Amino acid sequence: MKYLLLIYENEAAFAGVPEAEQGKIFEEYMTYTRGIKKSGNYIAGDALEPVATATTVRVKDGKTLTTDGPFAETREQLGGYYLVEAKDLDEAIKLAAGIPASRTGSIEVRPVMPTPPVD
Amino acid sequence: MDFESVYRQERPRALATLIRILRDFDLAEDTLQEAFAAALEQWPSAGAPRNPCAWLVSAARHKAIDRLRRERSFAARRERIAWQTESSLPPPDVADEPFPDDVLRLIFTCCHPALAPEAQVALTLKTLCGLSVEEIARAFLVAPATMAQRLVRAKSKIKAARIPYEVPGSDRLADRLEGVLRVVYLVFNEGYAATSGDALVRRELCQEGIRLGRLLRALLPAAGEVDGLLALMLLHDSRRSARVDARGELLTLDEQDRSLWDRPQIVEGLALAEDSLRRSGVGFYALQAAIAAVHGQAARAADTDWRQIAALYAVLLRRHPSPVIALNHAAAVAMSEGLERGLRLMEQLEDTGALEGYHLLPSGKADVLRRLGREREAAAEYERALALVTQDAERRYLERRLREMRGR
Numbered sequence: 299m300k301y302l303l304l305i306y307e308n309e310a311a312f313a314g315v316p317e318a319e320q321g322k323i324f325e326e327y328m329t330y331t332r333g334i335k336k337s338g339n340y341i342a343g344d345a346l347e348p349v350a351t352a353t354t355v356r357v358k359d360g361k362t363l364t365t366d367g368p369f370a371e372t373r374e375q376l377g378g379y380y381l382v383e384a385k386d387l388d389e390a391i392k393l394a395a396g397i398p399a400s401r402t403g404s405i406e407v408r409p410v411m412p413t414p415p416v417d
Numbered sequence: 418m419d420f421e422s423v424y425r426q427e428r429p430r431a432l433a434t435l436i437r438i439l440r441d442f443d444l445a446e447d448t449l450q451e452a453f454a455a456a457l458e459q460w461p462s463a464g465a466p467r468n469p470c471a472w473l474v475s476a477a478r479h480k481a482i483d484r485l486r487r488e489r490s491f492a493a494r495r496e497r498i499a500w501q502t503e504s505s506l507p508p509p510d511v512a513d514e515p516f517p518d519d520v521l522r523l524i525f526t527c528c529h530p531a532l533a534p535e536a537q538v539a540l541t542l543k544t545l546c547g548l549s550v551e552e553i554a555r556a557f558l559v560a561p562a563t564m565a566q567r568l569v570r571a572k573s574k575i576k577a578a579r580i581p582y583e584v585p586g587s588d589r590l591a592d593r594l595e596g597v598l599r600v601v602y603l604v605f606n607e608g609y610a611a612t613s614g615d616a617l618v619r620r621e622l623c624q625e626g627i628r629l630g631r632l633l634r635a636l637l638p639a640a641g642e643v644d645g646l647l648a649l650m651l652l653h654d655s656r657r658s659a660r661v662d663a664r665g666e667l668l669t670l671d672e673q674d675r676s677l678w679d680r681p682q683i684v685e686g687l688a689l690a691e692d693s694l695r696r697s698g699v700g701f702y703a704l705q706a707a708i709a710a711v712h713g714q715a716a717r718a719a720d721t722d723w724r725q726i727a728a729l730y731a732v733l734l735r736r737h738p739s740p741v742i743a744l745n746h747a748a749a750v751a752m753s754e755g756l757e758r759g760l761r762l763m764e765q766l767e768d769t770g771a772l773e774g775y776h777l778l779p780s781g782k783a784d785v786l787r788r789l790g791r792e793r794e795a796a797a798e799y800e801r802a803l804a805l806v807t808q809d810a811e812r813r814y815l816e817r818r819l820r821e822m823r824g825r
Contacts, residue, residue, distance in 0.1 A: 299579050385581075386579045386580065386581040387529075387531055387578045387579050387580045387581065388580075388581050388585075388589075391531070407578075409577055409578045409579065411577075
């Protein structure tokens with residue numbers, strides 16, 4: 299079963315982390331990703347550009363409305379994700395707890411809805 | 418044949434096995450209900466089967482397969498029927514024999530930390546204890562529709578997020594067992610601590626808490642804290658008939674008629690508490706059970722070994738620090754080492770602000786001041802407690818004390 303692990307962190311706080319420390323965190327992500335590729339859990343994963351680059355899109359009466367920034371202002375922002383294969387929620391929780399940001403931010407674990415293939 | 422007791426005894430095991438086989442809480446509950454109805458019809462004339470649990474599981478499984486066959490409107494369902502009737506179902510005589518672990522699987526799934534705490538409690542009462550939605554709703558003072566919604570949401574999360582139906586591995590067992598024990602204690606306490614609402618439902622919750630404790634003890638005999646929790650519940654519950662007077666007013670430990678305490682239950686609780694302390698050492702429940710045991714051993718309030726209680730609270734405070742335990746420790750110190758000394762500990766606790774807004778701090782201080790004969794100060798503290806208290810029976814207790822202080 300597929301789970302999406304959404305990584306939430308306080309961007310402002312992360313920006314204040316010294317560069318050497320940031321480099322170490324990056325290394326940790328590399329190690330983590332390598333680990334879940336080896337274990338066969340990894341499907342996809344990426345880091346996202348900061349929310350300052352975000353655009354929110356809505357369509358009303360056929361007209362596309364765009365606004366600057368994310369849909370909701372929150373203390374923690376979506377900063378990246380992993381899409382993983384896990385046998386059940388317990389395994390997915392274990393994978394989430396391995397993500398470096400689980401110590402400083404939070405990880406939302408969302409089961410992916412099974413859907414029939416679309417041709 | 419006593420059908421009610423067969424129902425009580427066999428239901429959790431049969432349901433736990435059915436959920437494993439059918440992988441669906443609702444389908445398992447509904448078809449087991451139908452199987453019980455069939456048993457009620459057939460067993461009196463044909464005689465009860467040698468293995469009632471396997472009979473019930475078998476009957477329910479057949480009803481489930483029938484039901485799934487009838488639901489042919491969705492293609493997806495059809496696939497599921499094929500999967501269930503042909504490929505993955507082991508031969509009936511094997512499948513319907515409950516695995517010893519099935520009930521444990523059900524317990525750990527109902528108490529999974531990914532479910533909201535109130536949903537864990539509700540699901541446990543519904544599936545393991547067999548309480549109706551209405552009964553659970555009444556116990557927690559919410560509308561039946563709200564409770565039904567809570568259960569639906571929990572069950573669909575189990576399915577959609579695939580919460581595993583298994584006993585956690587040894588690396589996580591201790592951690593997860595802690596969560597299970599918390600749920601059992603919540604069930605018990607909801608019945609024990611609440612003083613408003615339906616008395617019958619509250620009594621039932623206490624009994625269910627104890628029943629779950631016994632069940633866990635039978636399934637996990639090696640876990641010391643299970644014994645501790647069961648001992649704690651038995652010892653508290655042993656005072657049920659003495660806790661309120663004829664008018665329903667709360668009585669404190671030193672006001673209770675101890676001849677009304679349930680002696681056999683105290684004896685059982687004492688043995689378990691000792692056992693648990695010996696094995697788990699300084700477990701959270703074992704220590705609290707030991708404290709309840711000291712009270713249980715005192716024939717009169719004046720005989721209470723407060724020194725031992727204070728020592729036990731000191732250990733509890735060191736191992737499991739919390740401001741509420743610190744308050745209880747201070748009260749025990751007041752009773753054993755001197756009222757002034759206990760009062761000072763309470764004042765120090767007050768200065769930390771950790772218990773701000775908690776009525777038991779001023780009421781604890783008031784009780785010590787009352788014993789010291791400082792009525793004016795005691796009255797002021799009772800008034801502060803009254804401003805914070807939310808429960809009716811406790812409010813009446815505080816009002817009674819306040820009248821006493823002013824009357825003198």
